[in-house]
Amino acid sequence: MANASAQLYERAGKVVPAGVNSNTRARSPHPFYFQTADGPWLRDADGRQWLDMVMGNGAVMLGHNHPQVQDAVRQAIDRGMTTGVESALSVEVAELFLDQVPTLDMVRFTNTGTEAVQHALQLARHATGRRRIAKVEGAYHGWSDELFVSVWADVTRAGTVNNITPLAGTTGLRDDVVDDVLVVPFNDLERTEQRIEQAADEIACLLLEPVMIDIGVIEPMPDYLAGLRQLCDRHGIVLLFDELLTGFNVAPGGAQARYGVTPDLATYGKALANGYPLAALAGREDLMRMTEPGKGPAFVGTFNGHAISMAACQATLRVLQDGSVQKTVADRAATLAGQFDGWAKSAGIDAVMTACGSHVHWFFADRSPTDYRSAASVDRAAYAAFNTALEQAGVVTLPNPLSHHAVSLAHDVAALDRLAEAMEAGFAAIAEARANAGA
Ligand SMILES: Cc1ncc(COP(=O)(O)O)c(C=O)c1O
Structure with a gap:
């Protein structure tokens, strides 16, 4: 059988480390190389059709090749604008963005989530005159030095939950930066209060995903987010929600609308432009105005407000505006989670699927x-x-158990039937592996 992906991997491995441009795409025995995408489907270099359950790491909520988004992008290309100047479109997009996120006052666009979060940290330091940041253990917010602390950490080396040792999530980080990060447990208000109160006058910012989606869709306990809000208010700490995965997804106004807790700053990306490269920093006016020239930290970038991403964003936000897509997709994810629990029970295997917005994960x-x-x-x-087993049945998933998957508006009955079949085969594969191991 032809295997163009294996052949491409052989070529790519000579010119691209691991043959991939992001390490999360590395696979054994080789990564997949795709040619086309439509709806929930990907077609690989051999012409084989795959069901996509990764959906651009949760970015492509409307499905691949969405007609309104693609048309808007084509029109933007025809207008000839690229980047490096402002456009009328970027003003319209900012207005549309803030209409849907009425809790925040101002917004600025970047290209990636890492940049947006990094800007937020500099802004929080400038606003508070403090140096350190606090972040949640295990949470991923991008790959820069501070952000990669205690990401996918080895818990056997990370101390107790009362006093979490910050660990570099990768080599190459500056030790002093790693040691400076205060790491707190998710969903544990009491311990977070204790830790932050011991160092409150050094902490510029508390950074978290309001729903911890990046390691597998974990919802906040009742009152946890509200408690963090009060904690930050008591100590003059900037509360920063990373809404890369929740923004425009779990509700038009994101997690802050869903849980009724407003942060000082929030970062966005992913669903914002249905897979085109775009992220944003939004927040309270007094803070956001500190990024104006000469007032505080620099806010610059060649590709900020790029015409193609702005066009994709405008089309995407118009589709997401009334909240009906979010409801359809969330219902679909919740139904799938219910079915999954049934399959697990029938197979006698301990397993749960968590779901929030378009995001799902199986534990x-x-x-x-x-x-x-x-x-x-x-x-x-x-x-x-x-x-x-899912992969053998033609379903693309992520090999890391601490990751997340997604359905989209395009995951129709045919796609979900294919997934159901693959998941039932998945449970059978676990049962067989256990039987072979004599468990
Ligand atoms: C919650 C969260 N924050 C930040 C990021 C970083 O975004 P980017 O990959 O656009 O730099 C990601 C990316 O996966 C993410 O899931």
Whole structure:
């Protein structure tokens, strides 16, 4: 059988490290190389059709090749604008953005989430005159030095939950930057208060995903976010919600609308432009105005407000504006989660699917995790067996058990039927692996 992906990998491996442009795409025995995408489907270099459950790491909420978004992009290309200047369109997009996020006053666009979060940290430092940031254990917010602290951390080296040791999530980080980050557990208001109160006058900013989606869709406990809001208010700390995955997705106004807690600053990306490269920093007017020239930290970027991304964003936000897409997609994700639980029970396997907005994830554990440590302790062998079976059935998933998957507006009955079949095969594969191991 032809295997163009294997052949491309052989070529790519000579010119591109690991043959991929983002390490999360590395696969054994080789990554996939795709040619086209439409709706929930990808077609690989051999012409084989795959069901996409990664959907641009949660960015492509309307499905690939969405007609309104693609038309808007084509029109933008025809207008001849690219980047490096402002456009009338970028003003319209900012207005449309803030109409849907009425809790925040001003917005600025960047290209990637990493940049947006990095801008927010500089702004928080400038506004408070403090140096350190506090972040949640295990949370991913991008790849820069501070952000990669305690990401996918080895909990056996990370101290106790009362006093989490900050760990570099990758080599190459500056030790002093790593040591400076205060790491707190998700969903644990009491411990977070204790830790922050010990160092409050050094902390510029508390950074978290309001729903911890990046390690597998973990919702906040009641009152947790409101408690963090009060904690930050008591100590003059900037509360920064990373809404890269929740923004425009779990509700038009994002997680802050869903849970009724307004941060000082928030970062966006992903669903914002249905897969075109765009991110944003938004927030309170007094803070955001500090990024104006000469007032505070620099805010610059050649591709900021790029004409193509702005066009994609305008079309996407118009589709998402009335909240009906979010409802359709969330209902679909919730139905899938219910079915998954049924399949798990019939197979006699401890497994749960968590869902929020378009995001879903499957954990092989007897209950839904509530924080990084409980997510990190799931049965990884079961996850690997399940995902291998999915892949054999033509479903694209992520090999890391601490990741997330998504349905989209384009995941119709045919796509979900194909997924159901693959997932049932996945449970059978786990049962078989356990039987072979004599478990
Ligand atoms: C919650 C969250 N924050 C930030 C980022 C970083 O965004 P980007 O990959 O656009 O730099 C990601 C990316 O996966 C993310 O999921």
